[in-house]
Amino acid sequence: MTAKVYVTLKSGVLDPQGSAIQHSVELMGTQGVSDIRQGKYFEISFEPGMTKSEASATVERIAKDVLANPVIEDYRVELATDS
Amino acid sequence: MTAKVYVTLKSGVLDPQGSAIQHSVELMGTQGVSDIRQGKYFEISFEPGMTKSEASATVERIAKDVLANPVIEDYRVELATDS
Numbered sequence: 001m002t003a004k005v006y007v008t009l010k011s012g013v014l015d016p017q018g019s020a021i022q023h024s025v026e027l028m029g030t031q032g033v034s035d036i037r038q039g040k041y042f043e044i045s046f047e048p049g050m051t052k053s054e055a056s057a058t059v060e061r062i063a064k065d066v067l068a069n070p071v072i073e074d075y076r077v078e079l080a081t082d083s
Numbered sequence: 084m085t086a087k088v089y090v091t092l093k094s095g096v097l098d099p100q101g102s103a104i105q106h107s108v109e110l111m112g113t114q115g116v117s118d119i120r121q122g123k124y125f126e127i128s129f130e131p132g133m134t135k136s137e138a139s140a141t142v143e144r145i146a147k148d149v150l151a152n153p154v155i156e157d158y159r160v161e162l163a164t165d166s
Binding site for chain 1: 089090107111113117118119120122123124127130133144145150
């Protein structure tokens with residue numbers, strides 16, 4: 001069982017890192033890009049014995065308490081039973 | 084038209100940040116997590132007039148040249164015509 005967690009800045013929050021990347025992309029001559037925003041991505045692997053509901057509760061807790069700052073960030077969780 | 088780019092460390096590459104997160108998660112009392120790896124995530128928006136093939140070529144070039152270090156990282160691109 002693995003989970004993927006995507007953490008993105010909320011839409012109203014300034015993203016200077018994304019703006020810097022966009023600026024670099026423009027300086028390198030690429031046209032047509034209107035916005036770049038950077039987020040974080042985590043792959044979490046669980047021990048084999050874990051059920052889907054346990055894994056779901058665990059990854060939600062990890063995402064909320066450790067990976068994302070809920071004041072300025074949103075997160076999205078995907079569970080996959082690829083074991 | 085938007086694109087999502089996921090950048091992850093190749094599987095043989097040490098991920099000290101992921102290990103630190105995993106250690107924190109264990110210290111907070113969460114059981115059953117066998118591995119955490121951190122990656123990067125980018126959302127790229129394109130100007131309205133862009134075709135899918137142009138956007139695809141552009142995002143591939145940005146991912147390879149700017150967002151990922153191909154020596155130690157893999158990247159994956161998803162295009163979505165949500166405009």
